Amino acid sequence: MLRLRERLGRDAVAGLVGLVVSVWLFALTWGMPKSPFVPIGPDFYPRIVLAVTALLSLWLIATDLTTRRRRPPGDVVARNYGLVALTFLAFGLYVLALPGLGFRIATLLFVAGLQVLLDPPRTWPRRLTVAAVALVVSFGVFPVFERYLSVLLPRGTWTGF
Amino acid sequence: MFELLGDGLLNVLQLKYFVPLAIGTLVGVVGGALPGITITMTVIMVLPFTFGLEPLQGLAAMIGVYVGGESGGLITATLIGIPGKPSSISTTFDGFPMTRKGEPGRAVWLGIWASFFGGLLGGVFLIGATGWLADIALQFGPWEFFALFIFALSMVAGLTEESLAKGLLAGALGLIITTFGSDPIMSVPRFTMGSQFLVGGFPFLPVLIGIFAFAQLMTDIERARSLAVGDASAKQMISLAVSQTRVVGEILSRPFLLLWSTFIGILIGVLPAIGGSAASVMAYDQAKKLSRHPERFGTGTPEGIIASEASNNANVGGSLVTIMAFGIPGDAVTAVMLGAMTIHGIQSGPLFMSQETTLAYGIFAAYLLAHPIMLAIMAIGARWFLLIVTIPKSVLIPVVLVLCVVGAYALNNTIDSVWVLALFGLVGYGLVKLGFPLAPLILGLILGDQIEVNLVRALMTDSDLWLFVTRPISALLLALSVLSVAIALWQRRRPARGATEPDVDF
Numbered sequence: 001m002l003r004l005r006e007r008l009g010r011d012a013v014a015g016l017v018g019l020v021v022s023v024w025l026f027a028l029t030w031g032m033p034k035s036p037f038v039p040i041g042p043d044f045y046p047r048i049v050l051a052v053t054a055l056l057s058l059w060l061i062a063t064d065l066t067t068r069r070r071r072p073p074g075d076v077v078a079r080n081y082g083l084v085a086l087t088f089l090a091f092g093l094y095v096l097a098l099p100g101l102g103f104r105i106a107t108l109l110f111v112a113g114l115q116v117l118l119d120p121p122r123t124w125p126r127r128l129t130v131a132a133v134a135l136v137v138s139f140g141v142f143p144v145f146e147r148y149l150s151v152l153l154p155r156g157t158w159t160g161f
Numbered sequence: 162m163f164e165l166l167g168d169g170l171l172n173v174l175q176l177k178y179f180v181p182l183a184i185g186t187l188v189g190v191v192g193g194a195l196p197g198i199t200i201t202m203t204v205i206m207v208l209p210f211t212f213g214l215e216p217l218q219g220l221a222a223m224i225g226v227y228v229g230g231e232s233g234g235l236i237t238a239t240l241i242g243i244p245g246k247p248s249s250i251s252t253t254f255d256g257f258p259m260t261r262k263g264e265p266g267r268a269v270w271l272g273i274w275a276s277f278f279g280g281l282l283g284g285v286f287l288i289g290a291t292g293w294l295a296d297i298a299l300q301f302g303p304w305e306f307f308a309l310f311i312f313a314l315s316m317v318a319g320l321t322e323e324s325l326a327k328g329l330l331a332g333a334l335g336l337i338i339t340t341f342g343s344d345p346i347m348s349v350p351r352f353t354m355g356s357q358f359l360v361g362g363f364p365f366l367p368v369l370i371g372i373f374a375f376a377q378l379m380t381d382i383e384r385a386r387s388l389a390v391g392d393a394s395a396k397q398m399i400s401l402a403v404s405q406t407r408v409v410g411e412i413l414s415r416p417f418l419l420l421w422s423t424f425i426g427i428l429i430g431v432l433p434a435i436g437g438s439a440a441s442v443m444a445y446d447q448a449k450k451l452s453r454h455p456e457r458f459g460t461g462t463p464e465g466i467i468a469s470e471a472s473n474n475a476n477v478g479g480s481l482v483t484i485m486a487f488g489i490p491g492d493a494v495t496a497v498m499l500g501a502m503t504i505h506g507i508q509s510g511p512l513f514m515s516q517e518t519t520l521a522y523g524i525f526a527a528y529l530l531a532h533p534i535m536l537a538i539m540a541i542g543a544r545w546f547l548l549i550v551t552i553p554k555s556v557l558i559p560v561v562l563v564l565c566v567v568g569a570y571a572l573n574n575t576i577d578s579v580w581v582l583a584l585f586g587l588v589g590y591g592l593v594k595l596g597f598p599l600a601p602l603i604l605g606l607i608l609g610d611q612i613e614v615n616l617v618r619a620l621m622t623d624s625d626l627w628l629f630v631t632r633p634i635s636a637l638l639l640a641l642s643v644l645s646v647a648i649a650l651w652q653r654r655r656p657a658r659g660a661t662e663p664d665v666d667f
Contacts (some may be wrong), residue, residue, distance in 0.1 A: 011324070014595045018330060028352060035347055040620055042344035042351055045613040049340060053333040060326040066240070070333055079383045087382055088587065091562060095579050098566075112558040118382065119555035133556055150213035151571040 012064035018057035102156025107138035171523030185225025193233025200230035228531035247438035255465030266403030278473030283478025298511035308638035319649030335605020375586030426472030430479020444472030
């Protein structure tokens with residue numbers, strides 16, 4: 001078991017996820033209603049695609065297990081996955097806040113917050129830039145879309161703004 | 162044809178079309194010049210601004226972005242050695258050494274004029290070939306269309322660098338995404354998990370924007386050190402004064418190089434979902450192989466710049482041919498354009514030329530006019546665009562994400578589309594981290610419905626499966642599909658490389 005886990009690489013894990021999802025969706029196709037008037041039901045095409053996906057996933061797993069992986073010579077670029085996770089979190093909070101706060105307030109907070117998160121401003125000119133960019137993108141963009149481009153952006157159900 | 166083109170040119174010269182085209186070209190040049198912001202990203206950012214416009218206004222703006230973007234990348238590539246976009250990488254090889262030799266004006270203008278000539282030659286092909294190819298496509302039945310889409314998918318999956326299984330799997334994942342929602346024949350809901358929103362399926366554009374935008378932006382964020390400041394070397398103002406006659410003469414005195422590079426660009430453009438970076442690298446490689454002085458490449462030779470820039474602009478023409486004649490996007494930019502066309506209720510494909518003649522010739526005209534506009538923009542502001550590089554990504558990234566949200570929300574004024582954007586943002590980033598190519602995924606996403614419709618239509622017309630291999634065009638296309646997979650397998654019989662993470666190319 002331990003040896004198998006050691007052999008499982010990135011591709012095998014991806015293949016396993018692909019296989020599980022394919023099998024799960026394939027199982028869901030059994031419940032699809034069929035019409036007596038149409039010989040080919042709505043489950044026909046998804047089953048073909050899912051069967052192909054399952055086979056490809058197996059191929060990926062097999063390739064990964066049979067390929068001797070060499071460790072990369074060292075990641076020369078330092079990766080900041082924590083910052084990526086925080087950005088996704090900030091984006092999720094932004095989308096969550098959009099209906100309640102409305103586009104202008106939610107965008108103001110998001111743009112200012114994300115700029116601070118990505119590059120904390122330490123000087124006053126930089127802080128002013130952060131504020132100016134946030135204001136322009138939130139309060140400047142809204143009327144442009146609404147008045148000139150006929151695109152209605154969300155107004156807040158909590159704020160009415 | 163010439164009368165229709167003349168009408169198209171007069172039409173687009175009207176202010177209401179010309180202004181979006183000019184603004185789009187300017188935005189494209191700026192986006193192209195910004196390292197880390199690809200043309201696809203720029204088109205995605207422009208997309209929400211086009212929703213309220215007429216179809217031709219919106220498409221003119223996007224074509225402007227496309228043409229401007231292909232040219233904008235050469236500014237930073239030649240002057241500071243940083244390609245503004247992947248298709249400018251090979252321009253850097255000779256453009257930057259030429260600048261370091263003290264000829265920045267010559268380097269930049271060789272690129273601009275090569276882009277101009279390559280783009281216009283691509284335009285000639287676009288205008289001449291689209292109708293002809295669409296006429297051929299009109300002879301296709303569901304068997305041929307099914308085989309054509311399978312061929313496109315297998316070829317793109319086969320061309321992916323890392324693993325054929327991953328390329329094919331990415332394409333299959335794109336197909337699976339299209340099976341969510343009502344089936345296209347009987348409108349029976351599939352995989353909706355009880356969600357009313359999913360009855361309509363995943364909306365194409367939020368999925369596309371999510372996958373591309375997040376995969377790219379999050380990859381930038383990983384390298385957090387580059388977010389704080391732009392490139393300081395770009396702050397110095399460089400004189401780009403040069404004899405334009407001499408530069409044009411340098412290009413036109415190499416007609417074979419110009420034509421061959423343009424041909425490669427068009428060919429790569431016509432092939433689905435490959436894109437300009439492959440075109441410019443191939444053209445550069447060919448120019449070097451066919452040169453009498455290959456040793457001069459990489460030291461600042463004009464041939465390198467001409468080959469790279471002529472091919473990546475000609476590639477735009479080729480991509481537009483594929484989308485207009487077959488409804489298959491030539492690359493990610495045309496995939497976004499395809500989505501925009503769908504929003505306006507326009508169906509691209511073989512009937513597009515006959516049913517939307519005014520729009521089709523409007524697109525041709527916009528494409529042709531975008532080139533002199535690009536030339537004028539470059540003449541006025543080439544050296545100023547260099548300053549754009551100084552904008553930090555910590556400012557750009559939030560702005561781009563907000564525009565992505567606007568683009569997704571404005572599609573049907575529902576926050577659910579924005580959640581789809583976020584979901585596929587996660588999926589796109591995850592796939593990139595797992596080393597999956599995005600091009601087959603996008604192609605699968607675009608072609609999924611059409612593959613299903615044509616497969617079911619073929620089988621409902623005649624249940625004989627042999628028709629797929631006995632009808633000559635269908636058989637040829639399916640044989641080519643098998644061949645492309647077989648070639649890909651054969652090429653990968655070399656010893657497996659280490660499991661290193663590949664760089665993302667959009």
